[in-house]
Amino acid sequence: MRYIIIGAGAVGGTIGGRLAGSGHEVVLVARGAHRAALEDGGLRLRVPEGELTYRLPVVEGPAGLGELRADDVLVLAVKTQDSAAALQAWGPAPVAGGGTAAERLPLLCAQNGVESQRLALRIFRNVYGVCVWLPCTYIEPGVVSAAGSPLTGILHLGRYPHGTDETARLVAADLEKSHFEAPVTPDVARWQYAKLLANLGNALEAVTGPMESTEAVALFERVKAEGAAVLAAAGILYAGTEEQKAVRGDKVFLAPLHGTPRGGGSSWQSLTRGTGTIEADYLNGEIALLGRLHGVPTPLNDLLQRLANTFARERRAAGSMPVAELMRLADEVDH
Structure with missing residues (x-):
């Protein structure tokens, strides 16, 4: 699976960087100075073991990728106030073999609050909630810090509004190879x-x-x-x-980052x-x-x-x- 991180800030950048570090294919979505820094110097992920740099594809929107792939997983990690615009941009994106992202691809809402997945379900057929326990910081363009140790974070996930499936289990397995614990639960909203x-x-x-x-x-x-x-x-x-x-x-405890x-x-x-x-x-x-x-x-x-x-x-x-x-x-x- 290829992970498209829509909003490569603190949460998105940490998840994307950790997935890339364990060998998974990752695309970052960012804008402005942050996008420019990611393109110029790569994603600089500061974690307890040091600063790790990942040179990953960076796009501003779906047009930068052309057709999406049938094995793409969309991870929505923008702030909730930016969700509607992101959903409207990515939902109609064409997928190789026919159909759109909203019709065919899984969308994981890795955000605070509970509203984004409700917004997403108006457009996307396959929506997953993620309860994000992940201490991380994004202040400087191109740089994301995550101080959690020994795990970077805990990400409960499941289908929205309820249930689990094979996609959730496959994503959880990838996350658990990437410094996260990712319990798959049929009642993810209870954790959110x-x-x-x-x-x-x-x-x-x-x-x-x-x-x-x-x-x-x-x-x-x-x-x-x-x-x-x-x-x-x-x-x-x-x-x-x-x-x-x-x-x-x-x-997950906070380790000092130099x-x-x-x-x-x-x-x-x-x-x-x-x-x-x-x-x-x-x-x-x-x-x-x-x-x-x-x-x-x-x-x-x-x-x-x-x-x-x-x-x-x-x-x-x-x-x-x-x-x-x-x-x-x-x-x-x-x-």
């Missing part, structure tokens, strides 16, 4: 909703910086509790804390790169949506969604709001 609760802190980290103070940690717990109440009202099941610990164990500070999560990285957009609408905004549908107030998630979008739109510096100021705003809305 657990990850969603953890990702509710992304906006908090993005606007105030690493959650190191007791005040920030306490606020995060309030935000998660609000999310858990919404999921309960919606009747949505998710993997509990003990189940997650049992699966993760000590398989000359590469860890930085923050995906939302912090978006602000740091000054992209002008952020995924808060599909993280805190997912909880806000479910809250409105099921009559549960979500003032804290509403606040974080609004702040994150303002920071992205105005290109404010990541971590520039004092924690005390955020706490004051949170107490004002949550009373």
Whole structure:
């Protein structure tokens, strides 16, 4: 199988680089300065064993490949706010032997949140969800860092909305040869909703910086509790804390990368790169949506969604709001 990584940033670049490192055929999809850097110097993947460079084909879209192959696997790894455009671009792409990518090829949604696979299923017949437990960073064009050790990450995957099949098992086997654990599960959404609760802190980290103070940690717990109440009202099941610990164990811990500070999560990285957009609408905004549908107030998630979008739109510096100021705003809305 050939893997086409649509969005070769932190997650996509790490998955693509690790697959290439274990001998799999990989194509990277990127734009702008990142694409230019990948073409000029290759993908520079910084991992605990050192910096690895992979010179891989790089395209901006399906036109760069002509006809797709029947053995292609599409891995959607853009931020959710960019999913619709990517799906519309790749869905109609012709496949050798007839038909289109949307009709014939598997599409794996390796993203935060739960919305992209719903968007994908409107266009693609064969959609797979991936729960991404993968500490990785993309700040500099051409460079992706992944500090996870001894495994780079854990990627639960399965068909969406439910089920498993041979394609999922074949992809999992390739991932497990590439420094990942990849459990194939018929209920991948249950793991994704657990990850969603953890990702509710992304906006908090993005606007105030690493959650190191007791005040920030306490606020995060309030935000998660609000999310858990919404999921309960919606009747949505998710993997509990003990189940997650049992699966993760000590398989992924952060190893120091020489000359590469860890930085923050995906939302912090978006602000740091000054992209002008952020995924808060599909993280805190997912909880806000479910809250409105099921009559549960979500003032804290509403606040974080609004702040994150303002920071992205105005290109404010990541971590520039004092924690005390955020706490004051949170107490004002949550009373």
